[in-house]
Amino acid sequence: MPRPLVATIHLAALQHNLAVARKSAPSSKIWAVVKANAYGHGLARGMRAFSSADGLALIEVDGAVRLREMGWRKPVLLLEGFFDPADVPVLAAHQVQTAVHCIEQIEMLEQSPVRSPIDAYLKMNSGMNRLGFSPETYRAAYERLRAAPMVRHIGLMTHFANADDIHNPSLPLDEQVRRFQRGTDGLPGDRCIANSAAVLTRPELACAWVRPGIMLYGGTPGGASAQEFGLRPAMTLTSEIIGTQEIDAPEAVGYGSRFIADKPMKIGVVACGYADGYPRHAPTGTPILVDGVRTRIVGRVSMDMLNVDLTDVPGAHVGSKVTLWGEGLPIDEVAGAAGTIGYELMCALAPRVKVIEQ
Numbered sequence: 354m355p356r357p358l359v360a361t362i363h364l365a366a367l368q369h370n371l372a373v374a375r376k377s378a379p380s381s382k383i384w385a386v387v388k389a390n391a392y393g394h395g396l397a398r399g400m401r402a403f404s405s406a407d408g409l410a411l412i413e414v415d416g417a418v419r420l421r422e423m424g425w426r427k428p429v430l431l432l433e434g435f436f437d438p439a440d441v442p443v444l445a446a447h448q449v450q451t452a453v454h455c456i457e458q459i460e461m462l463e464q465s466p467v468r469s470p471i472d473a474y475l476k477m478n479s480g481m482n483r484l485g486f487s488p489e490t491y492r493a494a495y496e497r498l499r500a501a502p503m504v505r506h507i508g509l510m511t512h513f514a515n516a517d518d519i520h521n522p523s524l525p526l527d528e529q530v531r532r533f534q535r536g537t538d539g540l541p542g543d544r545c546i547a548n549s550a551a552v553l554t555r556p557e558l559a560c561a562w563v564r565p566g567i568m569l570y571g572g573t574p575g576g577a578s579a580q581e582f583g584l585r586p587a588m589t590l591t592s593e594i595i596g597t598q599e600i601d602a603p604e605a606v607g608y609g610s611r612f613i614a615d616k617p618m619k620i621g622v623v624a625c626g627y628a629d630g631y632p633r634h635a636p637t638g639t640p641i642l643v644d645g646v647r648t649r650i651v652g653r654v655s656m657d658m659l660n661v662d663l664t665d666v667p668g669a670h671v672g673s674k675v676t677l678w679g680e681g682l683p684i685d686e687v688a689g690a691a692g693t694i695g696y697e698l699m700c701a702l703a704p705r706v707k708v709i710e711q
Contacts (some may be wrong), residue, residue, distance in 0.1 A: 357593040358625050360708045361679070362394050366585035367402035370569045373583050375405075377552050378559035382407035384430055384545065386566035388416075393630075393699040394570060394588060398710065400425055403569070408450075410564055414440050417449045430474065432564075433484065434458050438465065445469035445503070452476050452510065453498060454484040462501045470505035473498060474545065479532040480524045481514040488536030495540055508543040508562070509533075516550035517575025526551075530558065550574035553582050572695035573685050580683065588699060589679025590631075590706075594643065594671055596622040597663065606660050607652025612637050619663040623675050626657040630701035631677060635659075635691035642676035643669050 374383055385406035386392075391399030396416060400423060403409065408428035409420060414436070417429045434452040435444060438461045444451055445467045453459060454476040462473075475495055478485030486494045498504055511533045515521035533546060544560035549568035551558045554576050571586040573579040579586070598620045606612045606620055621643065627633035631654055639650045646666045650659050663669040678684040684695040691698075702708075 355707060356624055357591075357595070358629055358706055359591050360702055360706050361589045361591065361711050362398055362708060363585070363587050363589065363680075363711050364398065364402045365711075366571055366587040367394070367399070367569060368405075370571055370584050370587065371403055371406060371565075374549075374552055374563065374565040374568060377556055378547065378563045381547075381559040381561060381563045384408045384410040384428075384562055384564040385569055386410045386432070386564055387420075388412045388432065388566075389700045390416075392567070392570045392572075392696065393702040395708065396420070397423060407562070414443060414449075418443065418447055421447045421449075428472075434476075435461070437461075441465040441471075441503075442467045444471050450474065450508075452484075453494075454478075454486070456494070459494065459498050459501065462498070462503060465503060468503050470503055472506040472508070473504055474508040474510045475542075477509070477511040477533055477536055479511040479513075479529040479536070481512055481529075483512070485511065488532045491536040492540065506542065508545060509537045509540060510545045513546070513548060513551060516548055516555070519555070526555070548574065550576060553577075567696055570699060571684070572699065578683065579685060586679045586684060588684070588702070590625070590677040590702075591679070592623050592625045592675045592677065594621040594661075594663075594669060594673040594675060595624045595658075596671060597669070598622075605652075608655055609653055612652040612660075617664075619666075619669070620651065621661045621663040621666075621669060621673070623659050623661055623677075624657070625659055625675075625677055626655050628656045628703060629706050630698065630703045631659060632688075632691040632693055632698065632701075634693075635687070639690040640682060640686060642682050644673045645676075645681065647682075 383406045385403040387399040388411040410430040412433040430450040450472040452474045476485035519526040545562035547558045547563040549565045571584045602614045633654045637651045643666045652660045678687045688695045
């Protein structure tokens, strides 16, 4: 029998969450973001679930080619652009759109012998200070990109640092919007600035295109819970109890003896560890469900197993069902307890975990 750890991908939830994005930005086209293997849900599944999206966006050149090979005929966008002159003919051959965020990419386009037209999004650094041209240099970059023989249409884009924290004292969202508007004033082209958080909380920022990511997978970008936003979990990670121990105070549990019992306890061992993608740094108290009852993990997460408190779970035994996150236990709650975000847990799902669709 296979190990009982299973990740169930709920295609109907993916479709529902895309519909939430569509309802939130009814006048915009949607780039459904499928980078990082569709946030751990599988690129092919993402393509099928988001078949009604207007385009798919990712960062991997080979992933863009794979989308074409799997039959995707709508637009595809590389959010980080390309990385080498050899990528340019690939983009042209497969009609893949690309972000352009630095002068080196413009030079590669200028020097490419390929003349098949491609579409590009010129990226502005409006304050995140990651990728893009500053508002002051943006117009000159636009003119140079427009002069490149193989570039057809140019869109305008930026990325928000704090769309989930609009009054951030270091960089308020509205300041980034002002910088973008100032740098693009009078320039033609479709604009695309709204990520998941902006789609859900600032509908007035929905331009010609929006690009939701985490919300499509049932995670919250911040500002409220996924459930409050009307989102459904798209990945449920389940396992089983594979062993139990009865311990007394002051016995310890797990590596490093970090957890010390202060009373008689029943401990369960779950077939899931950090080699499966569960966060090793998840502390005692991180929520987990056993037979539908909420309890907690105890002690340090190990490579293949973690321990749970079964003291208040009547009847729990070897074979009892365990939910690590997903339906009944929001992934963002587990991530928050572990000091991380739901994005990381989704993307960290290990190849050895069995994945099924529902």
